[in-house]
Amino acid sequence: MTDDPTGHGDPTGPTGPKRRGRPSRTAAPTGPDARTRILEAARTEFAERGYDKTSVRGIAKAAGVDSALVHHYFGTKDEVFAAAIELSFEPALVIPAVLGDGTDGLGERLARYFIGVWENPASRAPLLAVMRSALTHEAAAKVLRGFVLRRLLERVAEALDVPDATFRAELAASHMLGIAMLRYVIRAEPLASADPEKIIEMVAPTLQRYLTES
Amino acid sequence: MTDDPTGHGDPTGPTGPKRRGRPSRTAAPTGPDARTRILEAARTEFAERGYDKTSVRGIAKAAGVDSALVHHYFGTKDEVFAAAIELSFEPALVIPAVLGDGTDGLGERLARYFIGVWENPASRAPLLAVMRSALTHEAAAKVLRGFVLRRLLERVAEALDVPDATFRAELAASHMLGIAMLRYVIRAEPLASADPEKIIEMVAPTLQRYLTES
Incomplete structure (x- = not known):
């Protein structure tokens, strides 16, 4: 798993102030690694919670990324589901x-x-x-x-x-x-x-x- | 379908006072007919609402009988489900x-x-x-x-x-x-x-x- 804090343009940088109650953006994986983590989180969420109790927000949280990144890679919840099925x-x-x-x-x-x-x-x-x-x-x-x-x-x-x-x-x-x-x-x-x-x-x-x- | 108001010992009788918001007991079918109506109502409830959203109370209401009669004939919700499956x-x-x-x-x-x-x-x-x-x-x-x-x-x-x-x-x-x-x-x-x-x-x-x- 790569962890490149400069790869997503976080303006606060690794030494900037942390926001409370939310994972530091610098910890979020990006690129192919983030995509894989989102898919694996989606598969686990769908498996454990079932289709209608799973949300893009929940998948993002489980993957340690922002919801926007899930939407960026996959689009809607149905599209994440389709990708998780393919996996x-x-x-x-x-x-x-x-x-x-x-x-x-x-x-x-x-x-x-x-x-x-x-x-x-x-x-x-x-x-x-x-x-x-x-x-x-x-x-x-x-x-x-x-x-x-x-x-x-x-x-x-x-x-x-x-x-x-x-x-x-x-x-x-x-x-x-x-x-x-x-x-x-x-x-x-x-x-x-x-x-x-x-x-x-x-x-x-x-x-x-x-x-x-x- | 038989409808025998004297068959279940309702003390109010057919001319007794009606309770608001609840079907008159005199309208409730009894005997083999009631059993069949309960089973058919159960089958419809399980089919339309799914297993966990179906209740004995809901089945009783759909069949036009008291919940106690459902318990009397079948026992628990699982037992009603088993009987509905057999049907x-x-x-x-x-x-x-x-x-x-x-x-x-x-x-x-x-x-x-x-x-x-x-x-x-x-x-x-x-x-x-x-x-x-x-x-x-x-x-x-x-x-x-x-x-x-x-x-x-x-x-x-x-x-x-x-x-x-x-x-x-x-x-x-x-x-x-x-x-x-x-x-x-x-x-x-x-x-x-x-x-x-x-x-x-x-x-x-x-x-x-x-x-x-x-």
Whole structure:
């Protein structure tokens, strides 16, 4: 993390008077580092507070920056949410790499990949927060809809050689999403306690058929 | 709908003084009819207000009965919620009948049945409300978990002749749940606008494999 007190033109400088009750501007990160900190703070805020209780002001405070900087980098709360979703789904963008290894065993590789993402608490928490927000707030659903449609599904579909590739990719995604909801959120047995390998073994042929058999 | 003013022992009787700002007790339904009205009011309240904004008092008011009658029939708010879920899932209890026709074409019959329930706005709305509540409130998740586990999945599993039948039934349910979330809640294309027959055609072999092939 860089900390360059001269980088944002604070006229008081590092030795100027401090204002009470507010972090010194000289402590605020700027540039790519500030952007990352804002995004990570946003992800945590959305995850912990939910969509409608999260504010740009709260995100700024958690990131140790001014609200204006959040608006500068991202715009509205919805736009911060969209960027935080992209950060959460970043692992999903390696899916084309998974697809790139050819169609042999593709279903199993994808099932293993998805289950791995959900089994890891660090990637699971923000994904759950995103899903919960999208299932309960239309603004969040709109953001996810645009993202899911435009980026993830289309990138997967491009790598497939079947008719209705985007539809098939979405069916595969729906299955993994439903498993995640029952296993990690509702925690309905026996799925909640099932060995991940057993889930992968059962689900792999389904994904394989959706993504490769026309 | 029956309306028997003598059925609940109101000492004021039908000609007694009316209290201001509160429905006359003589208008309150009783017996099986009151129970049904309370359940339907509960389902509507949970659907429209969400889990944590719904109260026993609000349900009683919507049903035109005293809160004490709601407590008498169902107990706590969680217990009213559980009963309302059962009412919503009542169609799901015909699934053993679907299963009873044998394993030939079972996947297609089940897919058609599920899609039919979700395509019908009258059954979709309460189901969505239940799912949203369960995904955002642990108390609601607990109720659904108990119900999904104890009733629906086990009843389906009893009719199957495969190892891990409950696990397989839950995998099938997870897929239908995920499709419902993406199609009806997040409304992500192309699934949101897809012809129901196209979804059934793609999903039927998946359900068939989960439920019949060991």
